[in-house]
Amino acid sequence: MSPMSLKEEIQKRRTFAIIAHPDAGKTTLTEKLLLFGGAIQTAGAVKSNKIDTGTKSDWMAIEKQRGISVATSVMGFEYKDIKINLLDTPGHQDFAEDTYRTLTAVDSVIMVIDCVKGVEIQTEKLMEVCRMRNTPVICFINKLDREGRDPYELIEEVEQKLNIQCRPLSWPIGMGKSFKGVYNLFDHKLNLFTPSQRKLSDVRQSFEDVQDPELDKLIGQSYADQLREDVELIEGVYPDFDPTEYLEGKVAPVFFGSAVNNFGINEMLDTFIKIAPAPKSRRTEDREVKPDEKKFSGFVFKIHANMDPNHRNRIAFLRICSGTFERNKPYNHVRGPKPLRFSNVTQFMAQDKEMIDEAFPGDIVGLYDTGNLKIGDTLTDGEDMQFVGIPSFSPEIFREVVNKDAMKTKQLEKGLKQLMEEGVAQMFTFDMGSRKVVGTVGQLQFEVIQFRLKNEYNATVEFHPMNLYKACWITSKDKKQLEEFVRSKNRHIAHDKDGKLVFMAESKAWLQMVMDNYPEIEFHFTSDI
Numbered sequence: 001m002s003p004m005s006l007k008e009e010i011q012k013r014r015t016f017a018i019i020a021h022p023d024a025g026k027t028t029l030t031e032k033l034l035l036f037g038g039a040i041q042t043a044g045a046v047k048s049n050k051i052d053t054g055t056k057s058d059w060m061a062i063e064k065q066r067g068i069s070v071a072t073s074v075m076g077f078e079y080k081d082i083k084i085n086l087l088d089t090p091g092h093q094d095f096a097e098d099t100y101r102t103l104t105a106v107d108s109v110i111m112v113i114d115c116v117k118g119v120e121i122q123t124e125k126l127m128e129v130c131r132m133r134n135t136p137v138i139c140f141i142n143k144l145d146r147e148g149r150d151p152y153e154l155i156e157e158v159e160q161k162l163n164i165q166c167r168p169l170s171w172p173i174g175m176g177k178s179f180k181g182v183y184n185l186f187d188h189k190l191n192l193f194t195p196s197q198r199k200l201s202d203v204r205q206s207f208e209d210v211q212d213p214e215l216d217k218l219i220g221q222s223y224a225d226q227l228r229e230d231v232e233l234i235e236g237v238y239p240d241f242d243p244t245e246y247l248e249g250k251v252a253p254v255f256f257g258s259a260v261n262n263f264g265i266n267e268m269l270d271t272f273i274k275i276a277p278a279p280k281s282r283r284t285e286d287r288e289v290k291p292d293e294k295k296f297s298g299f300v301f302k303i304h305a306n307m308d309p310n311h312r313n314r315i316a317f318l319r320i321c322s323g324t325f326e327r328n329k330p331y332n333h334v335r336g337p338k339p340l341r342f343s344n345v346t347q348f349m350a351q352d353k354e355m356i357d358e359a360f361p362g363d364i365v366g367l368y369d370t371g372n373l374k375i376g377d378t379l380t381d382g383e384d385m386q387f388v389g390i391p392s393f394s395p396e397i398f399r400e401v402v403n404k405d406a407m408k409t410k411q412l413e414k415g416l417k418q419l420m421e422e423g424v425a426q427m428f429t430f431d432m433g434s435r436k437v438v439g440t441v442g443q444l445q446f447e448v449i450q451f452r453l454k455n456e457y458n459a460t461v462e463f464h465p466m467n468l469y470k471a472c473w474i475t476s477k478d479k480k481q482l483e484e485f486v487r488s489k490n491r492h493i494a495h496d497k498d499g500k501l502v503f504m505a506e507s508k509a510w511l512q513m514v515m516d517n518y519p520e521i522e523f524h525f526t527s528d529i
């Protein structure tokens with residue numbers, strides 16, 4: 001057993017994700033955080049999980065993406081006695097589902113915004129998910145070494161587009177070529193900018209009072225005067241920073257910096273470990289589970305199959321919600337028929353993974369699994385309960401699966417089943433003719449599936465376009481009506497991978513008409529029913 005109490009272990013942990021529109025600087029910031037945490041020694045160690053869809057070598061890119069996102073999908077490191085678990089989120093919108101699910105496993109997020117581009121579309125979408133869950137957000141406005149937009153304007157845009165109040169905790173002095181540094185409004189320290197990709201700590205100088213004439217000597221009179229004006233305005237306009245409002249997801253503290261130059265990161269990280277929440281309670285269908293409950297519980301939010309092509313294994317990523325997780329102890333697999341025990345439990349460090357015997361709330365562990373676990377599954381030390389809030393999505397693009405190698409039908413079936421369990425996409429089988437249709441939220445997912453089926457299962461498929469608008473899960477309190485509906489619409493009825501009934505609608509107008517004509521049937525747009 002750990003010499004620390006469960007409560008101490010919990011207090012020591014911070015589990016978060018960085019979210020950003022592609023290119024805002026997520027990878028760069030991640031890398032710099034790992035450098036500060038001493039988890040890596042050199043820059044360039046963290047690779048971007050971006051996919052360049054413009055290149056011809058798409059297959060390579062996808063393969064690379066898989067390898068990389070696996071190696072770096074959870075990064076643990078210690079900073080000033082705090083154990084930080086940083087979860088990677090794919091930036092590409094076609095993989096947004098993966099990101100949304102990852103956000104259910106964190107307690108807070110850092111959002112990176114490019115000061116030239118401001119709030120971009122992917123940030124807006126990700127922020128919506130955070131808002132649904134009241135996830136606390138810290139905002140890092142990046143690339144201050146470039147000629148960006150006016151900081152007031154940027155903050156206003158964040159407030160409007162992301163629908164969250166901001167509270168600047170640092171303020172930039174100049175920008176682009178004339179960027180001088182940032183003034184920390186929280187601890188009244190001035191951090192002067194020196195472009196460098198290597199230095200690790202910022203040298204900060206205290207200025208309790210911005211009227212101090214020393215300031216003019218350091219940054220010149222006009223910048224000093226501008227800063228005095230800004231500080232007065234900000235202190236006048238914004239109420240004092242209240243950590244509780246941040247924890248409730250109502251106010252986002254804002255920092256400015258330049259990730260590539262290691263600038264302003266130290267500052268943000270120091271504040272982060274002070275204010276970011278330790279592992280929080282999580283809801284199950286029946287009750288709230290507190291992290292310091294003695295008995296272990298956790299849920300699976302991500303599955304990765306065939307990480308090592310030579311061993312057909314899968315890794316399930318488990319977020320620990322309460323108690324102490326122990327290796328080799330049998331746990332209740334709430335959805336499954338029998339208890340499961342895991343002898344091979346890994347914890348992910350910056351670039352490595354290591355075997356562990358126990359883990360605590362806030363930790364993410366990798367469980368080697370032979371096909372028992374699914375995304376959303378709950379594991380507990382006894383109690384029958386189910387964690388809620390893992391989103392599932394209504395697919396937007398549909399393609400028919402066409403088997404191009406009849407000799408490999410079995411492999412294809414197996415591959416499709418496993419990939420769907422990983423949450424790569426959703427599959428529907430039409431009742432008539434057993435045609436299989438894959439539904440995704442992004443085009444790229446088809447390429448990933450096709451490539452992985454070939455590579456991992458030796459099955460060859462093509463995807464043929466289908467004229468489908470939506471897959472609607474159907475239920476009704478009236479069994480007879482449902483049967484009647486299924487009979488009369490049998491050409492459009494399919495089953496999903498769990499055997500649930502689905503109505504495949506060809507167009508919006510037609511779906512509306514059917515919904516009007518069958519008021520007793522309930523149409524659901526996600527499978528969470």
Ligand code: G4P
Nearest residue numbers: 020021022023024025026027028048142143258259260261
């Ligand atoms: P992402 O993961 O959010 O997609 O972004 P990433 O960190 O890969 O950064 C995107 C680009 O922005 C990179 O340039 C990176 O070097 C640059 N960048 C990150 N932080 C800063 C900053 O503070 N200032 C400036 N000026 N640039 C920054 P790239 O040209 O795409 O790649 P690279 O060849 O420089 O790595």
